[in-house]
Amino acid sequence: MAWVTPKTYVASDILTAADFNQDVRDNMLETExxxxxKAGGLFMQSTSSPNRFEVQVPAVEKVSLPHIxxxxxxxxxxxxxxxxxEVPAATSYLIxxxxxxxxVSGGPAVxxxxxxxxEEPSLRQRMYSTTTGIIRQSGWFKAxxxxxxxTETRTIQFVYGADANTLGHWTQRDLTVIPIA
Amino acid sequence: MAWTVPxxxxxxxxxTAAQWNTFVRDNLNATAPGIxxxxxxxxxxxxxxxxxxxxxxxxxxxxxxxxSGEWPxxxxxxxxPGPTLTFEHGGxxxxxxDVRIRRESGxxxxxxxxxxxxxxxxxxxxxxxxxxxxxxxxxxxxxxxLVTGADAGITTVTMKYGATPASGGTSDSVGSYAxxxxxxxxx
Numbered sequence: 001m002a003w004v005t006p007k008t009y010v011a012s013d014i015l016t017a018a019d020f021n022q023d024v025r026d027n028m029l030e031t032e033x034x035x036x037x038k039a040g041g042l043f044m045q046s047t048s049s050p051n052r053f054e055v056q057v058p059a060v061e062k063v064s065l066p067h068i069x070x071x072x073x074x075x076x077x078x079x080x081x082x083x084x085x086e087v088p089a090a091t092s093y094l095i096x097x098x099x100x101x102x103x104v105s106g107g108p109a110v111x112x113x114x115x116x117x118x119e120e121p122s123l124r125q126r127m128y129s130t131t132t133g134i135i136r137q138s139g140w141f142k143a144x145x146x147x148x149x150x151t152e153t154r155t156i157q158f159v160y161g162a163d164a165n166t167l168g169h170w171t172q173r174d175l176t177v178i179p180i181a
Numbered sequence: 182m183a184w185t186v187p188x189x190x191x192x193x194x195x196x197t198a199a200q201w202n203t204f205v206r207d208n209l210n211a212t213a214p215g216i217x218x219x220x221x222x223x224x225x226x227x228x229x230x231x232x233x234x235x236x237x238x239x240x241x242x243x244x245x246x247x248x249s250g251e252w253p254x255x256x257x258x259x260x261x262p263g264p265t266l267t268f269e270h271g272g273x274x275x276x277x278x279d280v281r282i283r284r285e286s287g288x289x290x291x292x293x294x295x296x297x298x299x300x301x302x303x304x305x306x307x308x309x310x311x312x313x314x315x316x317x318x319x320x321x322x323x324x325x326x327l328v329t330g331a332d333a334g335i336t337t338v339t340m341k342y343g344a345t346p347a348s349g350g351t352s353d354s355v356g357s358y359a360x361x362x363x364x365x366x367x368x
Contacts, residue, residue: 017190024205025187031212032224032232033184039333040273040368041226043213055226058275058368060327062310096275098324100313133315134290138324172309176275176327 001026003051044181047091047149054090054181060174061085067171069104070160078161080115083175085157089150090179097158098138099173101129103166110168114175115159116143126161136172142180149181184211184230225368227271227333235271238365240264245359247285251352252292252311252343263361265298265339270367272333277364278340279323282314287354289347290315295326295363296341313345321360338365 006023009015028034032043032053041055061083070079087093097114111128113121122144127137147154156177162168187204190196209215213224216234227233242264246256255262268274276295284291294311312324340363344354 015196017192017194020190020196025189028187028204028208028212031208032226033208033211033213033230036226036228036230036232038229039225039227039231039271040329042368043224043226057226058273058327058329060329096325096327098310131316135314135316135320136312136322136324138312138322140325174310174324174326176325 001029002049003027003030042178044090044179046181056088056090056179056181058176058178059085059087060176062175063173067169068160068173069167069169070162078120078159080118080157080159083158083173084155085175085177086153087156087177088179089147089152089154090181091147091149092145092180093143093156094140094178094180095143095156096138096140096176097127097174098136099127099158099170100134100136101127102134102169103130103132103162104169106163106166108163108166110160110162110166112137112161112170112173113139113159115157116145116147117154118157119145121159134169138174184208186230223366225271233271235367236268238266238268238367240266240363242361243359245281245357246342246361248291248293248342248344248356248358250343252345253294253296253341254343256342256358263339264363265337266363266365267335267337268365268367269335270331270333272331273327273329273368274331274336275366275368276326276328276338277323277366278312278325278362279321280312280340280361281319281321281359282312283319283357284315284317285355285357287344288350289352289354290345291343291354291356292345293340293342293356293358293361294324295338297328297336298339299337319357319359323362338363 046052290313292311
């Protein structure tokens with residue numbers, strides 16, 4: 001049922017069963033409490049209609065070990081690898097991502113980022129490093145594209161890259177996603 | 182009051198006082214406006230047909246500190262530990278943290294991360310997700326941890342510091358940390 005602006009009563013109006021069912025029962029079934037199904041969810045205004053909430057639950061995937069260490073020949077194109085999350089198909093996502101990263105050999109730069117459904121991440125979404133000492137880097141962004149919500153899932157995955165003839169090393173990788181309805 | 186699925190009326194059914202109190206009054210008191218108490222808080226789900234108000238928490242300590250012990254530990258300066266935050270959650274929370282960090286001396290890495298010091302249930306060891314560096318120049322760097330699957334309740338989190346050894350070596354590094362920030366979003 002969709003939300004309906006409740007009727008305004010005046011003196012001598014009779015509250016009918018139909019009025020109660022629409023203005024009280026059906027509207028109450030559109031409140032946050034009625035939509036709650038399990039703990040840990042956030043309420044987002046639905047894009048399908050006004051006066052409607054969707055509940056979105058943050059998701060996380062951690063890959064601690066083994067580390068990933070890619071050979072330079074593999075970097076003609078970025079490498080897509082774990083961590084990977086299958087999340088509800090929402091209109092947008094708030095994405096947090098982190099990893100320990102370093103340049104093993106070559107240089108100057110290595111990077112990691114996050115892809116949505118296989119799209120190559122833009123330069124501004126990449127975490128670059130030129131250091132040979134290990135360093136934990138963390139970034140976050142709201143997906144710039146507006147997606148079409150639906151009932152299927154969407155794949156959000158780490159992406160790794162490096163300059164030519166550069167070997168990078170990544171470990172302790174963390175991907176956290178908050179779908180936005 | 183707990184939420185009750187609203188009754189469906191049919192023509193001729195009387196609306197009793199008990200029905201009004203259960204299906205209208207109590208249910209309205211279980212909605213977001215019914216439970217909201219403080220500006221700026223979030224409303225989250227806490228179970229089937231249950232919602233809860235959650236308060237963001239943040240703490241910043243500007244003073245710099247050194248660490249010479251093994252990670253995770255308190256800084257050497259007893260007067261400036263933390264930051265520490267105590268908060269209520271429904272089993273999951275997002276921790277955001279960042280500091281200015283550098284290795285003052287030694288050969289291994291220096292580290293920091295928020296460590297869950299008390300609270301209900303089994304909570305994950307954050308050792309693998311600690312922010313670590315081997316650089317000697319100050320950099321500002323931070324990270325995040327989304328904790329899920331914990332028991333609902335009140336939890337205390339404290340930022341811990343210290344060294345991990347270089348490969349085959351000892352934890353001899355001294356770390357320096359400043360402008361320390363910890364933010365918690367409880368769900």
